Amino acid sequence: xxxxxxxxxxxxxxxxxxxxxxxxxxxxxxxxxxxxxxxxxxxxxxxxxxxxxxxxxxxxxxxxxxxxxxxxxxxxxxxxxxxxxxxxxxxxxxxxxxxxxxxxxxxxxxxxxxxxxxxxxxxx
Amino acid sequence: xxxxxxxxxxxxxxxxxxxxxxxxxxxxxxxxxxxxxxxxxxxxxxxxxxxxxxxxxxxxxxxxxxxxxxxxxxxxxxxxxxxxxxxxxxxxxxxxxxxxxxxxxxxxxxxxxxxxxxxxxxxxxxxxxxxxxxxxxxxxxxxxxxxxxxxxxxxxxxxxxxxxxxxxxxxxxxxxxxxxxxxxxxxxxxxxxxxxxxxxxxxxxxxxxxxxxxxxxxxxxxxxxxxxxxxxxxxxxxxxxxxxxxxxxxxxxxxxxxxxxxxxxxxxxxxxxxxxxxxxxxxxxxxxxxxxxxxxxxxxxxxxxxxxxxxxxxxxxxxxxxxxxxxxxxxxxxxxxxxxxxxxxxxxxxxxxxxxxxxxxxxxxxxxx
Numbered sequence: 001x002x003x004x005x006x007x008x009x010x011x012x013x014x015x016x017x018x019x020x021x022x023x024x025x026x027x028x029x030x031x032x033x034x035x036x037x038x039x040x041x042x043x044x045x046x047x048x049x050x051x052x053x054x055x056x057x058x059x060x061x062x063x064x065x066x067x068x069x070x071x072x073x074x075x076x077x078x079x080x081x082x083x084x085x086x087x088x089x090x091x092x093x094x095x096x097x098x099x100x101x102x103x104x105x106x107x108x109x110x111x112x113x114x115x116x117x118x119x120x121x122x123x124x
Numbered sequence: 125x126x127x128x129x130x131x132x133x134x135x136x137x138x139x140x141x142x143x144x145x146x147x148x149x150x151x152x153x154x155x156x157x158x159x160x161x162x163x164x165x166x167x168x169x170x171x172x173x174x175x176x177x178x179x180x181x182x183x184x185x186x187x188x189x190x191x192x193x194x195x196x197x198x199x200x201x202x203x204x205x206x207x208x209x210x211x212x213x214x215x216x217x218x219x220x221x222x223x224x225x226x227x228x229x230x231x232x233x234x235x236x237x238x239x240x241x242x243x244x245x246x247x248x249x250x251x252x253x254x255x256x257x258x259x260x261x262x263x264x265x266x267x268x269x270x271x272x273x274x275x276x277x278x279x280x281x282x283x284x285x286x287x288x289x290x291x292x293x294x295x296x297x298x299x300x301x302x303x304x305x306x307x308x309x310x311x312x313x314x315x316x317x318x319x320x321x322x323x324x325x326x327x328x329x330x331x332x333x334x335x336x337x338x339x340x341x342x343x344x345x346x347x348x349x350x351x352x353x354x355x356x357x358x359x360x361x362x363x364x365x366x367x368x369x370x371x372x373x374x375x376x377x378x379x380x381x382x383x384x385x386x387x388x389x390x391x392x393x394x395x396x397x398x399x400x401x402x403x404x405x406x407x408x409x410x411x412x413x414x415x416x417x418x419x420x421x422x423x424x425x426x427x428x429x430x431x432x433x434x435x436x437x438x439x440x441x442x443x444x445x446x447x448x449x450x451x452x453x454x455x456x457x458x459x460x461x462x463x464x465x466x467x468x469x470x471x472x473x474x475x476x477x478x479x480x481x482x483x484x485x486x487x488x489x490x491x492x493x
Contacts, residue, residue, distance in 0.1 A: 036354070037162040039446050040419045058475075060420070062161040062445065063354050065475070091160075 007095070008108075009117035012053075012069045015095060016111065023072055024102050027059065029094040030121045035061040038087040043068075043079045043101055050074050052109050057100070059090065074105035133178035134271050134332040142350060149353060150243035152179040157352040164355035165448045168318050171347030172277030174339055175356060177324070178332065181245035181267045183238040183252060189259035190234040197255040197394060198228065199378065199387040205230040210298045210315055213386055214378055215240075215251055220398030221374035222381070224248050225366065227315055229300040237300070237311065239272070239324075241368050255394055271332035275339060275348070276322035276359075278491075283343040284323050287335070288312070297321070305335055317356065319363025320491055361443050361454060364413060364486030370424065370442045371411055371456055380407035380458065382486070409439065410464040413488060414472070416453035416481040421446040422472035428459060429471045432478045438463050441472065447488060454488045455481065 007015045013031035017024040032038065040060040050056050050070035057068035079101045083089045090098035112120065130153035139146070144155035155176065157164060167173045185194060194202035200213040210229040216222055224244035229237040240248045249265050256263055275284055285292050290303035290312055300313040311326040327335060340348060357367070366372050371381060378387050379402050389400050416422065421444050428439040439459030447454045455472070463470060468483040 036157065037160050039162075040421075042420075062358065062448070063156075065423075 007114060008111035009114065009120075010069070010071045010111060011120065012071070013121075014069065014071050016071055018108070022077060022102050022104050023074070023108075024099050025071055026094060026099040027066075027068075027090065028117070028121075031066070032090050032094045032098070035059065035064060035066050035090075037062045038090045041084055041087045041090070041100070043084065044076050046076050046079060048076045050076060050103055059087075068100065070103070071111070072103055072105040072108060074103040076101055077104045078102040131179065133176055134329045135176045135178060135273075135336055138333060138336055139176065139350075144350075144352060147353060149179065152242060154179065155350070155352040157354045158350050161352075161354040161358065162448050164349060164351035165358050167347060167349045168277045168320055168351060168355065168359055169449055170278065172275060172279040172283055172322070172343055172349075173318075173351035173355065174336070174343070174348060175274040175276070175351055176271075176336070177274050178271040178329075179242040180272050181240040181242060181248060181265070182270050182272070182326065183240065183249065184264040184266055185236045185238065185252075185261055186234060187259075187261035188234060189261050190236055193256055193259040193261045194228065194236060195391055195393065196259070197252055199393060199395065199399070200228070201388050201391055202228050202230070202236065207232060208299050208301060209296075210300055210313060211386075214383065215248060216378070216395035216399065217251075217374065218395055218398065220377050220395050220402055222368070222372050222376055222378065223251055223374065225368055225372055225383075227313075229311075229313060231300065231302070231311075237326075239313075239326075244368060251394075269329060271327055271329050273325045273327070273332065273336060273339070274316055274318075274322065275325070275343075276316045276318040276320045277348075278321065279343070279346045279348065280320070280322035283339060283346055283348055284312070284325070286342045287338055292323070306331075306338055308335070310335075317363075317365060318359040319365070319487060319489055320359075357443070358445050358448055361445055361456065362447055362449055362487065362489035364456070364488060366411070366456070367443065377402045377407065379403055380410055382411045406461055408461060409458040410461050411442070412457055412459055412464050413484045413486040414441070414444075414455040414457055414470060414481040415450075415484045415488065416455075416472070416479055418453070418479065419446055420474055420477075420479060421453040422455050422474050422479055422481065427473045428457060428463075428481075429473065429478070430463060430469075432471050432480075434471075438470070444472075449489055453479070453481070456486070459483075 191203035444455030
């Protein structure tokens with residue numbers, strides 16, 4: 001189980017938990033709070049190819065629609081059915097039960113450490 | 125960089141202390157939410173919510189010609205409003221375009237209060253002042269000295285009753301009463317913009333914080349929470365109420381907006397000739413209610429089509445959201461009159477994918493009696 005400190009982050013407010021060649025991906029609680037109550041999540045199907053920083057899904061709140069950017073090149077190997085059925089899990093537990101998808105990646109791009117991400121959100 | 129300072133209400137510090145998220149609402153720094161849009165919306169439907177709407181405009185009209193003046197200035201017949209009663213009305217240009225929608229309250233035989241939208245304050249004042257030229261009336265813009273709080277929900281009246289001796293139970297919906305709240309003079313209007321029962325409390329700026337705090341304290345055990353503008357928008361959408369700037373504008377006539385019922389063509393008023401012509405012809409587009417399936421809401425400005433593949437737009441959404449109370453997408457939209465009949469299938473372009481909706485009657489939600 002990856003601890004909060006070991007997570008990597010993107011500038012688009014996503015977190016990644018790396019285990020071998022699979023990354024579990026979600027959005028941060030900072031992003032979830034900015035979005036407000038999440039009411040609908042659109043995730044790519046298992047087997048979809050993802051391209052780094054290309055939109056691969058949507059996270060919709062009562063007031064706005066947030067794009068989900070693929071944080072890595074790879075293939076979707078799992079999606080979180082629980083969050084599709086209960087989108088509010090993202091607001092309740094963005095780093096845990098609110099995870100979105102798992103991607104088998106070919107290589108990791110440059111990602112932010114927790115410290116770097118914290119700086120980003122302090123400035124935000 | 126925009127250096128223009130946003131205006132704030134007397135309750136601003138309270139919203140900051142409550143960790144509200146803010147938004148620029150027509151030049152005012154207003155709370156968009158305190159905790160969660162859905163929780164605030166649910167509170168208004170199930171218990172009670174408290175809104176700060178102090179940015180709104182208030183005009184007092186008095187004098188011997190008050191009745192005749194307002195009959196001339198507005199599309200309705202204000203002189204027919206019973207004393208201490210209220211009516212929703214419109215002020216239109218001579219060409220028939222809507223300057224604002226507003227509520228007229230009759231305080232006494234020759235004394236009225238108009239509450240108008242904050243964003244239209246200057247326009248409404250200017251139109252009223254111009255139209256008052258030949259009438260013996262006094263027109264006062266009291267907006268800067270008054271705060272306005274709205275407590276709405278099934279428990280709202282009971283909570284307010286703890287702070288006033290006014291006979292709230294005797295006051296019909298759409299009436300007004302002058303009384304004291306916590307020993308301060310206040311107008312209590314049984315009106316609102318949520319589809320629930322409740323009151324709007326008009327009080328001098330200097331008493332707003334005390335009354336806000338007292339309402340929240342008294343109401344807390346009953347489930348009262350402060351509610352922001354995000355929930356206010358989904359509540360009024362469910363109640364089928366138009367918003368100036370979304371459904372209403374200078375380019376809309378009352379007839380395309382479904383507000384023909386508030387226009388009284390048999391009396392003389394500014395705009396009567398134009399509206400008489402409009403009333404005689406079918407509007408090109410009409411405001412309708414739409415309801416959909418699933419969880420993906422068609423939102424403001426999304427285009428509407430007659431089929432899944434057609435490229436010819438037949439209309440546009442003005443306000444749309446996933447209804448928190450009903451659980452499915454709802455929207456108000458202007459559509460070609462030929463597509464405005466109840467039951468008509470309409471396809472909304474939701475960010476590239478077509479979602480099926482049907483024309484339904486408004487309101488989407490009606491409170492239990």
